[in-house]
Amino acid sequence: xxxxxLKTASIPFSPHxxxxxxxxxxxxxxxxxxxxxxxxxxxxxxxxxSTDPIFSGIAxxxxxxxxxxxxxxxxxxxxxYDHQFVTDLSRIEARDRHKYLVxxxxxxxxxxxxxxxxxxxxxxxxxxxxxxxxEKHGGDLTAFSFWPDVVMIKxxxxxxxxxxxxxxxDDRILARLVMAQGRQNTNWGINLYACHxxxxxxxxxxxxxxxxxxxxxxxxxxxxxxxxxMGYQSDSEVFTHILHYTLNRLKLPLEAYKHVITPLKTxxxxxxxxxEFLKGLRNVCRRLIIDGPNCVIGSLPDETCFMVxxxxxxxxxxxxxxxxxxxxxxxxxxxDAMVPDRDPALDFQPMREHTVVVSSDRKDYKIWSQFHPFHxxxxx
Amino acid sequence: xxxxxxxxxxxxxxxxxxxxxxxxxxxxxxxVCGKCTAVCxxxxxxLTYRRQRIVGLGMLGKAKNDPSVNYRTLYGIKQKTDxxxxxxxxxxxxxxxxxxxxxxxxxxxxxxxxxxxxQAGDAWxxxxxxxxxxxLLDKIIFTRISMLTDPALDAGRHExxxxxxxxxxxxxxxxxxxxxxxxxxxxxxxxxPFIIGSMSFGALSPNMWLGLLQGVAYLNEVLKIPVVMATxxxxxxxxxxKSPFLKYIILQIASGYFGWDEIIRAxxxxxxxxxAIEIKYGQGAKPGDGxxxxxxxxxxxxxxxxxxPEGVDLPSPPVHQTLYSIEESVMKMIQTMSMAWxxxxxxxxxxxxxxxxxAVLNNLVRNPYASGMLIDGMDGGTGAAYNVxxxxxxxxxxxxxxxxxxxxxxxxxxxEIPLFAAGGMGKNxxxxxxxxxxxxxxxxxxxxxxxxxxxxxxxxxxxRNRCNVCNIGLCPKGITSQNPKLYRRLDPDQVAQRVxxxxxxxxxxxxxxMAPLGRSQxxxxxxxxxxxxxxxxxxxxxxxxxxx
Numbered sequence: 001x002x003x004x005x006l007k008t009a010s011i012p013f014s015p016h017x018x019x020x021x022x023x024x025x026x027x028x029x030x031x032x033x034x035x036x037x038x039x040x041x042x043x044x045x046x047x048x049x050s051t052d053p054i055f056s057g058i059a060x061x062x063x064x065x066x067x068x069x070x071x072x073x074x075x076x077x078x079x080x081y082d083h084q085f086v087t088d089l090s091r092i093e094a095r096d097r098h099k100y101l102v103x104x105x106x107x108x109x110x111x112x113x114x115x116x117x118x119x120x121x122x123x124x125x126x127x128x129x130x131x132x133x134x135e136k137h138g139g140d141l142t143a144f145s146f147w148p149d150v151v152m153i154k155x156x157x158x159x160x161x162x163x164x165x166x167x168x169x170d171d172r173i174l175a176r177l178v179m180a181q182g183r184q185n186t187n188w189g190i191n192l193y194a195c196h197x198x199x200x201x202x203x204x205x206x207x208x209x210x211x212x213x214x215x216x217x218x219x220x221x222x223x224x225x226x227x228x229x230m231g232y233q234s235d236s237e238v239f240t241h242i243l244h245y246t247l248n249r250l251k252l253p254l255e256a257y258k259h260v261i262t263p264l265k266t267x268x269x270x271x272x273x274x275x276e277f278l279k280g281l282r283n284v285c286r287r288l289i290i291d292g293p294n295c296v297i298g299s300l301p302d303e304t305c306f307m308v309x310x311x312x313x314x315x316x317x318x319x320x321x322x323x324x325x326x327x328x329x330x331x332x333x334x335x336d337a338m339v340p341d342r343d344p345a346l347d348f349q350p351m352r353e354h355t356v357v358v359s360s361d362r363k364d365y366k367i368w369s370q371f372h373p374f375h376x377x378x379x380x
Numbered sequence: 381x382x383x384x385x386x387x388x389x390x391x392x393x394x395x396x397x398x399x400x401x402x403x404x405x406x407x408x409x410x411x412v413c414g415k416c417t418a419v420c421x422x423x424x425x426x427l428t429y430r431r432q433r434i435v436g437l438g439m440l441g442k443a444k445n446d447p448s449v450n451y452r453t454l455y456g457i458k459q460k461t462d463x464x465x466x467x468x469x470x471x472x473x474x475x476x477x478x479x480x481x482x483x484x485x486x487x488x489x490x491x492x493x494x495x496x497x498x499q500a501g502d503a504w505x506x507x508x509x510x511x512x513x514x515x516l517l518d519k520i521i522f523t524r525i526s527m528l529t530d531p532a533l534d535a536g537r538h539e540x541x542x543x544x545x546x547x548x549x550x551x552x553x554x555x556x557x558x559x560x561x562x563x564x565x566x567x568x569x570x571x572x573p574f575i576i577g578s579m580s581f582g583a584l585s586p587n588m589w590l591g592l593l594q595g596v597a598y599l600n601e602v603l604k605i606p607v608v609m610a611t612x613x614x615x616x617x618x619x620x621x622k623s624p625f626l627k628y629i630i631l632q633i634a635s636g637y638f639g640w641d642e643i644i645r646a647x648x649x650x651x652x653x654x655x656a657i658e659i660k661y662g663q664g665a666k667p668g669d670g671x672x673x674x675x676x677x678x679x680x681x682x683x684x685x686x687x688x689p690e691g692v693d694l695p696s697p698p699v700h701q702t703l704y705s706i707e708e709s710v711m712k713m714i715q716t717m718s719m720a721w722x723x724x725x726x727x728x729x730x731x732x733x734x735x736x737x738x739a740v741l742n743n744l745v746r747n748p749y750a751s752g753m754l755i756d757g758m759d760g761g762t763g764a765a766y767n768v769x770x771x772x773x774x775x776x777x778x779x780x781x782x783x784x785x786x787x788x789x790x791x792x793x794x795x796e797i798p799l800f801a802a803g804g805m806g807k808n809x810x811x812x813x814x815x816x817x818x819x820x821x822x823x824x825x826x827x828x829x830x831x832x833x834x835x836x837x838x839x840x841x842x843x844r845n846r847c848n849v850c851n852i853g854l855c856p857k858g859i860t861s862q863n864p865k866l867y868r869r870l871d872p873d874q875v876a877q878r879v880x881x882x883x884x885x886x887x888x889x890x891x892x893x894m895a896p897l898g899r900s901q902x903x904x905x906x907x908x909x910x911x912x913x914x915x916x917x918x919x920x921x922x923x924x925x926x927x928x
Contacts (some may be wrong), residue, residue: 223793285552
């Protein structure tokens with residue numbers, strides 16, 4: 001089963017510590033792949049402004065890198081920073097890794113006329129264009145994310161080895177929020193797009209376990225005709241897209257996510273103060289009900305992070321920490337590894353109705369229950 | 381050669397061996413009690429005696445006036461061979477025989493009867509289903525078994541959400557907008573996905589109908605399983621219309637509009653709304669044909685409910701006569717019926733399986749009042765239809781529902797218009813498997829009629845053309861008869877108990893199917909990655925996995 005670890009702290013830290021947490025959770029797990037997402041990014045050799053978009057991906061060949069450069073240039077993006085990983089490619093299983101890309105760009109001048117929403121759409125479309133370009137050329141270019149203040153790294157191999165291969169222990173990249181997923185049953189032939197965390201327009205989630213309701217959910221999401229709802233190399237990608245749909249398309253708060261993916265039963269909603277609304281929401285979002293077993297850990301552009309379980313809590317997760325530093329993990333030993341100096345009595349394992357949220361101030365974690373009143377104009 | 385005139389043979393004279401069902405009678409066991417002849421619904425057998433000569437040696441000329449030439453008299457059963465009194469294989473004779481002395485057996489040879497099922501120029505009419513025992517649904521296997529990649533669920537201990545939605549579902553964005561503005565949200569019903577399909581009060585006997593309703597009420601009110609049943613054309617008894625049980629009933633309106641005067645007049649006195657309104661445009665068993673209640677069954681009670689004279693044939697027209705086109709149909713009927721109950725009741729059409737189903741569906745998608753679509757495949761049953769309609773008209777349900785579902789998926793509207801499937805459910809007894817196969821192909825639920833008659837009331841009909849005389853009111857079990865002597869054979873309490881047993885076992889089997897698929901939180905509608913079939917052509921057509 002895949003391992004999940006998220007650490008969020010007011011003071012930027014090295015992602016290497018999170019990889020060590022993956023190591024602590026290695027029992028019963030083959031750790032054959034790694035996905036990393038960083039927010040609140042700080043580069044030691046570049047004064048990064050968090051509004052500039054960062055492209056994360058891999059150019060597998062020199063030609064792909066040329067095409068990438070040409071594309072970005074033609075689009076009007078100005079390269080501000082190109083992070084140079086100190087790589088030791090001998091530690092990477094795959095052989096076709098020409099260059100790991102983490103590049104900061106200045107948005108095209110012409111975008112100044114666009115609204116923030118239009119710019120977000122364009123950022124997504126740029127990433128998708130690059131992805132399509134890579135796919136058209138035999139997969140020689142992989143595009144993970146293109147978004148302000150987000151860095152993504154995905155690679156096949158044992159997480160600590162991958163970190164070492166990319167020199168992540170040298171602390172040249174720091175972040176306030178790191179999400180890491182250690183994959184199970186991965187081999188060199190895997191499509192890197194199948195690696196968690198998944199990302200769309202600033203929203204990211206990672207999951208362990210299988211999504212048995214994948215096909216009907218995928219079919220419905222693809223029916224939204226939203227260009228970003230694509231890919232689905234992994235059955236878990238739909239969790240990210242459901243969250244995106246809930247927040248960005250339906251404009252509902254984060255608390256609604258749990259009501260969408262694991263709605264309460266009718267007899268429970270009969271006694272809920274907003275039961276009628278929530279029944280309606282359940283009906284209209286019925287195709288997005290997940291079946292698990294899953295623990296979903298995610299983060300939002302404002303560095304809010306959260307964790308939810310499937311309805312049967314078949315993949316329990318845990319949160320622990322102290323004001324200013326919090327860790328969520330699929331195993332309690334992962335929390336121990338990320339924040340050892342904490343009061344374990346405050347650790348919490350959410351139940352099936354809970355959403356655990358750590359907001360960007362990182363003062364504490366909040367436990368939201370589906371049984372709580374749901375304050376929304378539509379719900380009243 | 382003897383003279384032709386001495387052989388009694390007209391074109392339609394049949395011999396014992398020409399009949400599809402042959403009576404096997406054992407004289408050595410027969411008590412000559414006469415129960416079998418009394419119970420036979422078509423008087424195919426009669427008590428008779430025969431004389432038999434016992435040949436003695438005197439025949440060989442060894443002794444004149446040999447007393448050993450004797451005669452003996454046989455008492456027993458004679459099977460009639462004329463078309464009207466052919467054995468229908470119902471087996472009631474076996475059921476009543478105290479000594480297991482009699483039974484009908486299918487004739488393994490080539491029965492010639494079929495060539496003569498048009499006496500007096502009247503084409504063969506019957507009840508039942510298409511006489512084809514093959515079922516594609518039986519061949520669909522659930523192949524995606526959770527074991528190691530994710531733990532299988534426990535059908536016995538975990539909690540399962542098995543219900544489905546009947547009613548128009550808005551796109552989520554529109555739902556939120558309308559909620560914010562306080563606008564109308566189309567009505568929906570949370571129901572059990574196996575529905576007792578439309579069988580009219582008229583086609584069914586009063587005891588059968590009462591038994592079904594009792595069973596449905598118990599399922600809802602005691603066991604909390606929200607099963608609903610549809611009335612079929614012909615209205616609904618007034619005491620039901622004004623009862624709190626109406627909420628478990630889907631009222632059907634069909635092209636004859638029988639019983640609708642009573643229904644409309646009862647609206648002000650209704651304690652609750654019906655589950656839904658079903659507008660029947662077609663029926664799987666007899667596509668393009670209207671309902672047919674033959675005069676045998678138009679009793680005093682039925683005549684009163686339907687507002688017609690007693691003892692007349694009631695053939696409904698093939699189409700709703702007031703309609704010119706589907707657009708008009710949608711506009712007039714669906715909206716009118718919605719309006720009659722203040723837009724609080726889902727209204728959906730039922731059509732027969734057809735290659736034009738997608739055209740109907742696309743029209744419904746554009747109508748905000750259409751609450752779903754029911755497609756009745758060609759294996760559906762009926763109380764009365766021409767054999768040719770039943771055997772040769774329509775469209776099998778599996779590919780019809782699948783292409784409609786995929787059409788909705790392509791439009792991104794598969795959650796908005798629930799599709800319901802009917803026709804051939806549980807033909808060979810595999811009701812939960814058949815229903816779930818259709819749900820995984822894209823149906824939101826299934827309607828079953830014939831299966832319920834067979835399982836809950838002991839209907840003797842089969843696809844070997846056994847019995848199938850529902851049309852003439854002689855149902856030997858009292859299920860489809862309006863003759864009190866026959867329908868009193870059926871105890872409504874026992875029917876109700878069987879209805880409950882059927883649904884609780886369906887529920888168990890649904891869990892036994894869903895648990896290994898790793899599904900419990902919602903009905904796995906359209907989860908086509910979980911099914912396969914050992915038929916490459918069918919797999920390709922249904923867009924599911926071929927397995928071997």
